Amino acid sequence: ETGVTQSPTHLIKTRGQQVTLRCSSQSGHNTVSWYQQALGQGPQFIFQYYREEENGRGNFPPRFSGLQFPNYSSELNVNALELDDSALYLCASSLGLATITDTQYFGPGTRLTVL
Amino acid sequence: GEDVEQSLFLSVREGDSSVINCTYTDSSSTYLYWYKQEPGAGLQLLTYIFSNMDMKQDQRLTVLLNKKDKHLSLRIADTQTGDSAIYFCAENWNNQGGKLIFGQGTELSVKP
Numbered sequence: 048e049t050g051v052t053q054s055p056t057h058l059i060k061t062r063g064q065q066v067t068l069r070c071s072s073q074s075g076h077n078t079v080s081w082y083q084q085a086l087g088q089g090p091q092f093i094f095q096y097y098r099e100e101e102n103g104r105g106n107f108p109p110r111f112s113g114l115q116f117p118n119y120s121s122e123l124n125v126n127a128l129e130l131d132d133s134a135l136y137l138c139a140s141s142l143g144l145a146t147i148t149d150t151q152y153f154g155p156g157t158r159l160t161v162l
Numbered sequence: 163g164e165d166v167e168q169s170l171f172l173s174v175r176e177g178d179s180s181v182i183n184c185t186y187t188d189s190s191s192t193y194l195y196w197y198k199q200e201p202g203a204g205l206q207l208l209t210y211i212f213s214n215m216d217m218k219q220d221q222r223l224t225v226l227l228n229k230k231d232k233h234l235s236l237r238i239a240d241t242q243t244g245d246s247a248i249y250f251c252a253e254n255w256n257n258q259g260g261k262l263i264f265g266q267g268t269e270l271s272v273k274p
Contacts, residue, residue, distance in 0.1 A: 089264030
């Protein structure tokens with residue numbers, strides 16, 4: 048139990064729709080990172096937020112966007128869904144910024160299926 | 163670009179040692195990590211090693227790092243059925259904490 052929760056657990060959408068995934072970090076954790084894990088693959092870094100500001104982005108198009116709120120919750124928004132967006136989306140929270148050994152605590156993920 | 167590679171499957175008998183291998187490309191990575199993922203669960207950090215170390219031991223886990231060959235391994239001694247899971251190695255992206263590049267994972271199956 049990492050203290051990081053994600054909702055919903057599962058979600059089914061159709062192509063072209065928009066989706067919002069939510070993450071609740073551990074209290075006091077200022078950094079949240081989002082990853083996309085396709086079936087049979089390792090997680091791919093989407094972006095990271097630190098104190099409500101984006102702090103680095105992976106190789107994902109602008110239709111992937113995020114928000115982080117002062118209450119340690121965050122959102123991942125995906126517009127114009129494509130079939131390839133079907134994946135497990137993981138959020139991870141950590142206490143500080145860019146501290147390499149700062150342990151990241153992962154949530155259980157949201158399984159998104161795009162039909 | 164950055165890439166991390168692992169073998170996909172490993173099957174061992176309970177009580178044996180398991181060795182999971184990984185190669186990485188970003189020689190600037192300061193830390194390298196091993197994560198475990200059980201079905202329906204998120205990733206759990208098992209251990210990490212600093213790039214100036216050759217070996218790190220943590221109870222049943224031993225991490226070996228060959229920086230010259232960019233090769234990382236995780237040895238699990240006395241493997242138990244509860245160790246069955248997918249194991250990921252990961253490196254920092256441009257040495258920035260929280261931005262990890264993962265391998266595709268090694269599925270470890272432990273038979274009684």
